[in-house]
Each structure stands twice: as C-alpha cells, then as structure tokens.
Amino acid sequence: MTPIPIEYENLHLLNAPFFDEYKQCFAKSLDTGWFILGNQVKSFEEEFAAYCGINHCAGVASGLDALILALKVFNFPTGSEVIVPSNTYIASILAIYHSGLVPVLAEPDIHTYNIDPAKIEECITLKTKAILVVHLYGKACNMEAILTIADRYDLKVVEDCAQSHGAMFKGKKTGTFGDFGAFSFYPTKNLGALGDGGALTGNNSSLMAMVRALRNYGSTEKYINEYIGINSRLDEIQAGFLSIKLKKLDLINHHKRKLAALYQEHLKDDYIKPVVHSDYFDVYHIYAIRHPRRQEIREYLSKNGVITEIHYPVPPHHQKALKDHLKGHFPISEEIHRTTLSLPVSFCHTESQIERVIELLNAF
Numbered sequence: 604m605t606p607i608p609i610e611y612e613n614l615h616l617l618n619a620p621f622f623d624e625y626k627q628c629f630a631k632s633l634d635t636g637w638f639i640l641g642n643q644v645k646s647f648e649e650e651f652a653a654y655c656g657i658n659h660c661a662g663v664a665s666g667l668d669a670l671i672l673a674l675k676v677f678n679f680p681t682g683s684e685v686i687v688p689s690n691t692y693i694a695s696i697l698a699i700y701h702s703g704l705v706p707v708l709a710e711p712d713i714h715t716y717n718i719d720p721a722k723i724e725e726c727i728t729l730k731t732k733a734i735l736v737v738h739l740y741g742k743a744c745n746m747e748a749i750l751t752i753a754d755r756y757d758l759k760v761v762e763d764c765a766q767s768h769g770a771m772f773k774g775k776k777t778g779t780f781g782d783f784g785a786f787s788f789y790p791t792k793n794l795g796a797l798g799d800g801g802a803l804t805g806n807n808s809s810l811m812a813m814v815r816a817l818r819n820y821g822s823t824e825k826y827i828n829e830y831i832g833i834n835s836r837l838d839e840i841q842a843g844f845l846s847i848k849l850k851k852l853d854l855i856n857h858h859k860r861k862l863a864a865l866y867q868e869h870l871k872d873d874y875i876k877p878v879v880h881s882d883y884f885d886v887y888h889i890y891a892i893r894h895p896r897r898q899e900i901r902e903y904l905s906k907n908g909v910i911t912e913i914h915y916p917v918p919p920h921h922q923k924a925l926k927d928h929l930k931g932h933f934p935i936s937e938e939i940h941r942t943t944l945s946l947p948v949s950f951c952h953t954e955s956q957i958e959r960v961i962e963l964l965n966a967f
C-alpha cells in the first residue's frame with residue numbers, strides 16, 4: 604500500500620479550522636456594506652499591535668507595500684543606500700528600488716541564514732541611511748548587535764517580518780525593535796489572509812500617521828491630500844479574517860515549533876539543521892535543512908510521496924531582473940541557495956507525517 608502523499612502545504616486544509624468563523628465574518632461584511640478602511644481594519648490594527656507589543660499598526664495591501672511605505676516615510680535623498688541581506692526573498696530588495704533607493708547587499712551568517720552584523724559594518728558608506736533586516740524562515744535577527752550598529756552610524760532600521768509573525772529575540776517580538784516592522788499576510792505566511800494583505804508596526808505616532816495618509820492617496824481627511832500617496836489599503840474583509848486567525852497564531856506557531864523539534868531531535872546529522880539558541884524564539888515559517896545533494900534528496904522524497912520546496916533556488920543577484928544592478932560576489936548566499944531544502948512544517952501537518960519524512964530522510 605502506498606502511503607498518502609505528504610504535501611508541502613495545503614491552503615484549503617490550513618484554513619479549514621476557521622471556515623465557520625470566516626463565513627460569519629463574510630456575512631457580517633455583506634450586511635454592513637463597508638469594504639474599505641472601516642471598523643474591521645481598525646480592530647485588527649489594534650489587536651495586532653497589542654499582539655506584537657507595540658503602540659501602532661497600520662494595515663496595507665501587501666508585505667511589499669509595507670516595506671516601500673516604511674522606506675518612503677523617511678524621505679531619504681535619492682540614491683541613498685539601504686543595507687539588506689543578500690539571501691532574502693526578492694521583495695525586500697525590490698522595495699528599496701521602488702522607494703528610489705539603492706540596495707547594498709550584506710552576506711548572511713552561514714548558520715542562522717540571517718544578516719551578519721559584522722558584514723553590515725563593512726557595507727556602510729556616507730550614503731547609507733538604513734538597514735533593512737529580514738527575520739528569515741521565522742528566526743529573529745540578532746537585534747542587539749544590529750541596533751548597536753544603527754545607533755553608532757545613525758541609521759534607520761526597518762524589519763522585514765513577512766516570515767516572523769510572533770518570533771522573538773530575548774523575549775521581544777519581531778517588528779518592535781526597529782523604526783518599523785513590515786508584515787505580509789500572504790496566504791502561506793504564519794498569519795495568512797485569504798488574499799493579499801500587509802501591515803506596518805511602529806511606536807512613533809507621527810511617522811505612523813504619515814503611513815496612514817500615504818496608504819490612502821496621501822490623504823489626512825477626505826479629499827484633502829497632504830502627500831503624494833498611493834493606494835495600498837488592507838481590505839475590510841481580509842482584516843476580519845485576520846482578526847479570527849490572529850487568535851490562533853500562537854497555536855499555529857506552537858504546532859510548527861513542535862514539528863520542527865521532531866526534525867531537530869531525530870534527523871540524522873548528515874543534514875545541516877537550523878541552529879537553535881535560547882535567546883531566539885523561532886516560528887519556523889520555513890524549516891530548512893542543507894545538504895550538498897539537495898536535488899537528489901528532493902527527488903527521492905518526491906518519489907516517496909513527500910513534497911518539498913526550495914527557498915530560494917536563485918539568489919537575488921543572479922535574477923535576470925537584478926543581475927545588472929547588483930554587482931559583487933556573495934559566496935555565502937550562493938552556498939545557501941545551492942544547498943537549502945524546505946521540509947513540510949505547516950499547521951495542518953501531523954506529527955506522524957513528520958515522523959515519516961524523518962524516516963525517509965534518515966534512510967537516504
């Protein structure tokens with residue numbers, strides 16, 4: 604008997620536990636007839652700010668827009684440089700271009716896959732204005748080291764929290780360390796909507812007021828436009844769904860951590876596993892192992908009914924869109940992109956499914 608395939612993720616199953624509440628929420632939206640910037644967005648913003656432990660949250664249309672708006676608010680001179688990790692998802696780098704700024708890539712630490720604070724300092728020039736850190740795979744960056752550097756060189760800090768909802772460094776949640784935290788609620792994220800969505804978190808009320816204006820055509824009151832803004836609003840209906848799911852975010856993260864702990868404990872040491880350290884509360888948006896025979900392992904698992912992913916197969920500086928813009932060699936990033944393999948670790952996977960993946964991997 605061939606076992607039932609183990610998918611990498613399944614968005615239907617992931618959302619199934621919330622269907623009843625989602626349906627009530629949708630019916631309520633139809634009744635009220637209010638679809639843009641109403642009470643549901645306001646409530647979700649308050650709930651998510653409270654969850655993170657910060658004063659303000661502003662919903663926007665996507666994670667990319669959250670990053671763009673965070674960078675725009677500072678009004679840096681054109682051509683200013685923003686330091687960003689070389690192994691991030693391309694959105695972090697695109698946001699810097701879309702804000703009229705110049706990305707400068709810093710290599711990650713080969714063990715944590717997060718930006719290496721020592722490498723940040725090597726990248727600082729007179730034009731550097733900000734550091735865009737990415738809490739990749741759901742592990743927080745070393746924010747102590749990063750804030751120290753930012754302080755010393757008077758740089759702004761934007762956190763890309765698209766993969767780190769609920770992740771912590773020394774007991775403090777990501778999105779509360781820098782000037783802004785930028786979140787995505789893309790359906791596959793730890794806190795995912797049923798469509799696109801994003802948010803910025805921050806403590807500075809005047810900067811946040813500007814974000815609220817910028818997301819809505821630069822308008823502070825109806826038909827009064829103070830800034831050259833854009834249209835990037837979180838939908839009412841998505842905010843309603845997100846409020847429902849937010850109540851279960853800790854449960855989702857706890858489940859993913861439990862599955863990750865199984866891999867950590869039982870996977871044989873031929874595989875390079877994520878590092879675990881008591882200062883870091885990891886939420887495993889992605890559980891990535893590394894192995895030089897990544898492709899063979901991936902095919903072997905697939906033949907045995909286990910679907911894996913690669914985050915990410917091509918480093919940003921090798922992407923067609925960017926390779927003429929991003930000069931330099933990034934050997935650590937290339938090594939990670941060449942060897943990384945993401946194993947199933949979602950809210951809808953069971954422990955016995957993960958045990959099956961481990962059994963297969965240990966037999967390889």
Ligand SMILES: *Cc1c(COP(=O)(O)O)cnc(C)c1O
Nearest residue numbers: 665666667692694695765787789
């Ligand atoms: C998903 C993601 C984004 C972009 O979020 P969208 O909502 O898809 O725009 C940005 N950065 C990282 C690291 C991501 O994983």
